[in-house]
Amino acid sequence: MTKPKRNCTSKHCPNALFLMFPTQDIPAILAKPYFNPTSLHSEGFIHACSAHQVDYVVQRFYRDILDLTLLVIDPQLVTAEIKYESASVSEYGDFPHIYGQLNIDAVVQQCLLSDFST
Template sequence: MILHLTERALWDEARGVGSYEMSTRGRTLGDVGFIHCSLRHQLPGVAALLYGAEPDRTDLVVLVIEVARLDVPVRYEPPVPGGEEFPHVYGPLRVDAVVGVEPWPVA
């Protein structure tokens, strides 16, 4: 499983059209070329980087993605040479590949 942190409204919109195409906060798959994801242990750092200045947000959710359900490539790549590798989804995320939606921060 890989994870993606997003806003609930964006996920709700994706469910209506059948696919999710946001890469990261404020940037789309078309802008970046892939959807940023993380492993469970990487998620707190990602959340701090993207939303650290807004710790009281209650509209964030974590999409739990089953890689085997994807029909697009997943590559593990570092954000900088020699850095920790993060999973990147190279194409639209079909909503049926999301097997769980968790609140963030976890209560």
């Protein structure tokens, strides 16, 4: 995968899922065929979010990280099961959880958080 794209939008893939990471971590994540974070082993799934949940997740978990990159995931390409489940913050709807390792070929785009718009 190449450098993050500018002007990233969810319009080209309206059902896209999003994962976010410090930009410096992206090359190591994308270098392997599958992504297996610690949450997969400790909780049984990978936390993801939908486009309308990105701002909430950033403010809740990543507000002190200035350089974030979003991985845009096409859910139709994900080989693991995806379940939409309620969270403690109901106004943002159900959050997507990926129940298994994420095949990296489901990542269709990456973009800097500063270039993202819904």
